[in-house]
Amino acid sequence: MTETIVEMRHITKRFPGIIANDDINLSICKGEIFALLGENGAGKSTLMSMLFGLYEPDQGEFLVRGQQVKIDSPNQAVALDIGMVHQHFQLVSNFTVTENIIMGVETSKRRLGIFPTVDLKNSEKKVAALSEQYGLEVDPRAVIEDLQISERQRVEILKMLYRNAEILIFDEPTAVLTPQEIQFLLQIIRNLRDNGKTVILITHKLDEIKQVADRCAILNRGRLIAVRDVSQTSTQEMARLMVGHDIAFTLDKKPAQFGEEILRVDSLTVENEEKYEAIRQVSFSVHRGEIYALAGVAGNGQVELADAISGLLPVKSGHIYLKQTDITQESVRARNLRGLSYIPEDRQSVGLILDFTLQDNLVLKRYFQPGFRKGQRIKLERWQSYARRLSQVYDIRSANGIQTVVRSMSGGNQQKAIIAREIDQDSDLQIYVQPTRGLDIGAITSIREKLIQERDHGKAILLISLELDEIMACADTIGVLYHGSLQTEARAGELDMETVGAYMMGAQHE
Amino acid sequence: MNTMIIDGLSYALPLLIIACGGIFSERSGVTNLALEGFLGFGAFTGSLFVALTSSWFSNGSTVPMYLAFLFAMLGGGFYALLFALLCIKFRANQVIAGVVINILSVALTGFLTSQINSSVFGEASNKFQLGVSPRWTVPGLSQIPVLGAVFTKFYPFEILIVILVIFINYLLYKTRFGMHLRAAGDNPQAVDTAGISVAKVRFTAVVIAGMLAGLGGMCYAYSISTNFSPSIYFGAGYLAIAAMIFGNWKLMPTLAACLIFGLARSGAYQLVGYLKLSSNYTNLALAIPYVLTLLLLIFFSKTNRAPRALGEIYDKSKR
Ligand SMILES: Nc1ncnc2c1ncn2[C@@H]1O[C@H](COP(=O)(O)OP(=O)(O)O)[C@@H](O)[C@H]1O
Ligand SMILES: [Mg+2]
Numbered sequence: 001m002t003e004t005i006v007e008m009r010h011i012t013k014r015f016p017g018i019i020a021n022d023d024i025n026l027s028i029c030k031g032e033i034f035a036l037l038g039e040n041g042a043g044k045s046t047l048m049s050m051l052f053g054l055y056e057p058d059q060g061e062f063l064v065r066g067q068q069v070k071i072d073s074p075n076q077a078v079a080l081d082i083g084m085v086h087q088h089f090q091l092v093s094n095f096t097v098t099e100n101i102i103m104g105v106e107t108s109k110r111r112l113g114i115f116p117t118v119d120l121k122n123s124e125k126k127v128a129a130l131s132e133q134y135g136l137e138v139d140p141r142a143v144i145e146d147l148q149i150s151e152r153q154r155v156e157i158l159k160m161l162y163r164n165a166e167i168l169i170f171d172e173p174t175a176v177l178t179p180q181e182i183q184f185l186l187q188i189i190r191n192l193r194d195n196g197k198t199v200i201l202i203t204h205k206l207d208e209i210k211q212v213a214d215r216c217a218i219l220n221r222g223r224l225i226a227v228r229d230v231s232q233t234s235t236q237e238m239a240r241l242m243v244g245h246d247i248a249f250t251l252d253k254k255p256a257q258f259g260e261e262i263l264r265v266d267s268l269t270v271e272n273e274e275k276y277e278a279i280r281q282v283s284f285s286v287h288r289g290e291i292y293a294l295a296g297v298a299g300n301g302q303v304e305l306a307d308a309i310s311g312l313l314p315v316k317s318g319h320i321y322l323k324q325t326d327i328t329q330e331s332v333r334a335r336n337l338r339g340l341s342y343i344p345e346d347r348q349s350v351g352l353i354l355d356f357t358l359q360d361n362l363v364l365k366r367y368f369q370p371g372f373r374k375g376q377r378i379k380l381e382r383w384q385s386y387a388r389r390l391s392q393v394y395d396i397r398s399a400n401g402i403q404t405v406v407r408s409m410s411g412g413n414q415q416k417a418i419i420a421r422e423i424d425q426d427s428d429l430q431i432y433v434q435p436t437r438g439l440d441i442g443a444i445t446s447i448r449e450k451l452i453q454e455r456d457h458g459k460a461i462l463l464i465s466l467e468l469d470e471i472m473a474c475a476d477t478i479g480v481l482y483h484g485s486l487q488t489e490a491r492a493g494e495l496d497m498e499t500v501g502a503y504m505m506g507a508q509h510e
Numbered sequence: 511m512n513t514m515i516i517d518g519l520s521y522a523l524p525l526l527i528i529a530c531g532g533i534f535s536e537r538s539g540v541t542n543l544a545l546e547g548f549l550g551f552g553a554f555t556g557s558l559f560v561a562l563t564s565s566w567f568s569n570g571s572t573v574p575m576y577l578a579f580l581f582a583m584l585g586g587g588f589y590a591l592l593f594a595l596l597c598i599k600f601r602a603n604q605v606i607a608g609v610v611i612n613i614l615s616v617a618l619t620g621f622l623t624s625q626i627n628s629s630v631f632g633e634a635s636n637k638f639q640l641g642v643s644p645r646w647t648v649p650g651l652s653q654i655p656v657l658g659a660v661f662t663k664f665y666p667f668e669i670l671i672v673i674l675v676i677f678i679n680y681l682l683y684k685t686r687f688g689m690h691l692r693a694a695g696d697n698p699q700a701v702d703t704a705g706i707s708v709a710k711v712r713f714t715a716v717v718i719a720g721m722l723a724g725l726g727g728m729c730y731a732y733s734i735s736t737n738f739s740p741s742i743y744f745g746a747g748y749l750a751i752a753a754m755i756f757g758n759w760k761l762m763p764t765l766a767a768c769l770i771f772g773l774a775r776s777g778a779y780q781l782v783g784y785l786k787l788s789s790n791y792t793n794l795a796l797a798i799p800y801v802l803t804l805l806l807l808i809f810f811s812k813t814n815r816a817p818r819a820l821g822e823i824y825d826k827s828k829r
Contacts, residue, residue: 054703075705090700092693093818103693104704106686117684 004066005030005198006051006167011060013046015408017399020046022222024060028167033189033199035209035230037242038219039440041397041410044202045087047219048169051200052084053077064167083160084169089152093145097138098124101159130161134191150181157188168192169200174208175438178298178466186212204242204440206235218242243442253452256476259288261324262428262460263309268318270301270308277316278304280484286429286477291451291461293475293492295468297504301484302464303345306433309462310342311335312350322429336365341422343415345433345464351418352406359387359402362421394420412443419447423454430454433464448474468504472497482506514776515659522772523671524729528750529757529764530678531722537682537759538715539695539708541821543608544593545723546747547615548586552724553731554619555585557638557738558626572666575643579667579728586724587717589615594716598709601823612747620740638738640731643667667729674722679761691715695817698824708824723747745800752803758814767806771799 006028013021020043028034036044050057053071062069064080071077077084091100102123108116127140136154144152153173160168170189174182189199189212201213209216209230216233218225218241225241263286270279278301286292296302307313309320311332319328327335344350352361363383366372372382387402396416398404406414415435422430432451436444451474455461465471471478478495480487480503487503488495528545535542556578567574589611596607620636627635648661682688690711693701698708730746731738749771757764778795 073705074703078705086703090697090703092696092700094696095689095693099689100700103689103700104706106689108686111684115680115684116686117680118686118689 002032003030004028005064007063007066008047008051009061009063011047011050011057011062013043013050013055013057015046015399019222021050021057024219024224026217026224026227028198028200029215030198031193031196032214033193033201033212035213035216036200036202036219037204037206037209037216037238039204039242039442040412040438041221042219042242043222044219045171048084048171048200048202051077052082052169078163078165081164081166082169083163083165083167085153085156085160085171085173087171087175089156091144091152091155093143095144096140097142097144097147097155097158098127098140100144100155101127101162105163127158127162130158134161134195135188136161149176150178150184153177153185154188165197167198167200169202171202172204172438173201174203174205182208206238206441209238210235220244239441242440252449253474254456256291256455257289258476259290259458261285261287262322263462264319264321264324265305265309266319266321268305268308268320269316270304270313271316272304272313278484279308281318282481282484282486283318284479284486284489286460286462288428288458288460289455290476291455291463291474292477292479293463293465293471294479294481295465295471295500295504296481298466300481302433302466302481304484305481306342306344306431306462306464310340310344310431336425336427339425339428341425341427341430343418343422343430343432343435345437347411347415347418352414354405354407356406357402358391358396358398358404358406358409358417359383361406361417362387362390362402365421365425390420390424391417394423396420412439415439415443415447419450423450427459429460429462431462431464434466435463436465436467436470468497468501471500480504511656512659512662514773514780515656516663517776517779518769518773519660519668520665520733520772521775522768523668524726524733525746525750525753525771526765526768527671527674527729528723528726528746529754529768530675530761531719531726532751532754533682533759533761533764534678534691534715534722535719536754536820537695537817538691538712539698539817539819539822539824540594540597540712540716541604541608542593542716542719543605543751544590544611544747545719545750546743546745547608547612548590548593548720548723549727549730549747550615550619550743551589551727552582552586552720553727553738553742554623555588555724556580556582556728557640557731558622560640561626561631561638570641572641572644575641575666575732578640578732579670579725582724582728583721584724586727587721589724590717590720593720594713597716597823598712604821604823616740616743623738623740636739640736640738642736643732665729665733667725667732671725671729674725675761675765678722682761687711687714692817694824695819698819698822702824712824723750726750749799749803752807755814755816756803756806756810759817770806771802774802775799 004027008024008026011021011024024047038044046055049055051062051071053073053076056072062071069080098120106118109119111117124140131138136158138151138154173185177185186208192199203209213230215227216230217227220242266283268279268282269277272278294302304313308315311330315328319326322338322340327338348354363372363386367378372379384402391402394416396413398409398413436447451461463474475492478492478500479489480500482504528549532542532545559581560574560578563574593607593611596602597604623638624636627633643665645663645665647663651661652658690701690706694708694711701708727742731742735741753767753771754764756767775798778798782791782795
């Protein structure tokens with residue numbers, strides 16, 4: 001084996017109520033792509049945040065290039081040539097690309113011999129040169145808020161390179177990208193390695209690891225389970241190690257039993273906040289016992305459609321019928337009570353109140369109902385027993401039970417909480433938007449199974465997803481949205497993946 | 511017309527420098543309602559200096575005035591330290607801390623002024639008498655029609671403020687400190703991961719805010735009343751906040767807002783005089799800038815964007 005660049009010895013980190021990392025021993029070689037695999041909440045981010053100096057380990061030590069080091073701030077990490085792209089980007093939105101990149105390491109020149117002035121011109125040149133060298137296309141003068149997510153990510157990468165980082169940590173970099181962008185990023189990561197950098201890639205997507213990683217370490221509930229050579233390990237085995245048991249890659253699904261019509265959308269046109277018609281003249285209906293899946297590339301009106309049906313966005317023209325009643329003008333609560341559940345795409349800002357406890361989030365659609373209150377007073381015992389029951393039935397894990405603040409829970413468990421709350425409404429119509437985004441395989445499988453189970457209980461399911469394999473795995477009927485219109489609609493058996501993909505890119509219906 | 515411009519400028523420029531204080535503080539992410547308190551305490555410190563040292567200087571010397579400006583800045587900055595401690599070190603709610611700082615400033619300066627007057631000078635007064643500021647006119651330039659008024663009978667502090675504002679523009683937009691300050695008001699986490707202390711940046715910003723507001727207060731003490739008294743708290747701090755918001759937390763638009771307020775006020779005065787209305791109406795005229803503020807805010811608040819992290823207490827551990 002080649003030279004070791006980072007070594008971890010007995011690293012342990014505890015958070016209140018949980019051991020995030022339990023006695024981890026690892027060594028990472030210079031010039032490799034080292035993947036860190038694990039379910040949500042396995043402790044991947046925590047481990048790497050310690051290497052980057054954001055947290056300090058409770059026990060254990062780090063060795064960088066053979067030297068024992070104490071990394072107690074990001075500054076220290078940068079001095080050791082360690083860089084990190086966080087799950088949430090750390091960019092100043094009203095600054096330019098260059099200003100963001102140089103912040104903290106600016107060079108100044110003196111104007112009129114006295115006034116030190118940040119030397120933007122030269123920095124811009126340096127940034128342009130770096131972005132050329134690594135194929136990280138981005139305009140050094142663009143302002144961050146005008147950039148797409150993938151471009152912002154490139155800025156984060158340039159930020160590390162500008163500081164001469166040799167060890168680059170990526171925390172779930174592909175979670176926010178489209179499939180094309182993911183391929184582009186993986187190529188960048190290969191470029192980085194070929195330029196002699198060491199890359200640590202945190203992810204829970206097995207195919208990405210297969211594509212780029214040299215070795216991979218698997219974490220489960222804070223413990224290091226195994227370190228494997230990627231080329232000699234099958235995807236199945238990695239999945240098994242990650243989840244801790246065997247999982248099925250295909251879903252068990254009986255043929256659908258269509259019942260009466262539950263949702264009918266009739267010539268619906270919806271404007272988004274910029275007054276642009278995001279949905280144009282869309283009509284379709286969903287029946288009991290049916291999973292109606294809407295496919296489409298991001299930004300083709302999916303979110304607006306779901307928001308309009310659930311009542312978050314006003315309708316410009318057209319009608320929405322729920323069980324034959326026109327609900328186009330009804331309030332959100334009226335629709336909920338009539339039998340509509342909504343699992344929104346943006347689970348953190350629409351689906352949950354992050355600074356509330358799990359308990360309070362779980363009763364959000366119940367607290368006003370009889371049984372949950374006595375006059376204007378809330379019945380706290382009822383809230384507690386209800387929340388406890390839901391978190392048990394839906395296996396929601398958290399550090400302090402139902403009193404955990406939701407912000408501190410892992411993404412998978414946050415999503416489970418929303419799904420628990422919404423399914424427990426026993427609504428006839430359930431709308432799921434990107435229900436498995438950012439989750440690990442274990443959670444994905446269990447959510448998809450849940451969906452099918454609800455269908456079999458006679459619910460109507462509207463599933464909106466950007467992931468084609470999710471559409472193909474779950475749908476009974478498939479519709480494709482393109483530029484706000486319904487491009488095609490057919491029974492799931494009548495369409496194959498390539499055809500749906502072609503419609504998603506705008507191919508016409510003959 | 512000339513008087514309107516002359517008075518308008520002498521009112522608008524101190525307002526601008528106070529608003530600049532607000533910009534420093536708020537662009538760094540600290541909500542600042544305490545400008546009124548800062549300016550009062552600054553003016554108090556400067557005036558106290560003049561009162562204590564009046565015997566050192568010959569009658570009519572302008573040296574005490576310039577020193578008073580310096581001491582007003584020191585006093586305002588010192589008082590702002592208290593606000594910075596509350597907001598940044600002790601993580602107090604910034605709105606409440608601001609209000610408390612204002613109330614405390616009125617009480618403290620009023621009390622101290624009376625106390626010092628009676629114990630040091632042996633007289634019962636709630637004022638410190640100041641000298642009269644000279645006013646300058648540029649020969650030639652002042653003869654230009656309309657625009658000439660800008661160069662006519664202006665206070666020395668107006669030049670000082672113009673120079674300072676140019677320097678502030680440089681400081682905020684061209685230096686490392688300015689970059690860090692603006693970044694701290696948008697995304698403090700990013701500043702932190704870049705290895706810069708958010709607390710230090712904000713602390714400095716708030717102290718600068720106190721210095722600038724203190725200077726502005728001293729200017730008003732010299733221009734409006736030629737003494738220091740509790741009437742220094744006539745709301746300029748709040749008006750400066752309005753100008754800053756109306757100016758979208760940017761220097762040039764804030765300058766424009768201050769000019770509008772200044773001209774509206776002097777114009778209203780002129781109108782009252784021109785229509786030969788009784789002095790009762792002067793009070794009404796005084797309210798015009800405030801009413802104007804309200805109207806402007808209603809129309810412009812939609813397009814305005816506050817610094818993203820404004821009022822957010824920075825917590826390292828929050829994910
Ligand atoms: N700042 C924190 N305070 C309390 N608990 C935390 C904190 N950060 C992470 N955790 C907990 O530690 C565990 C591991 O989290 P994390 O490292 O983010 O997992 P991963 O990145 O593998 O999804 C989770 O259970 C999470 O809830
Ligand atoms: Mg993570």
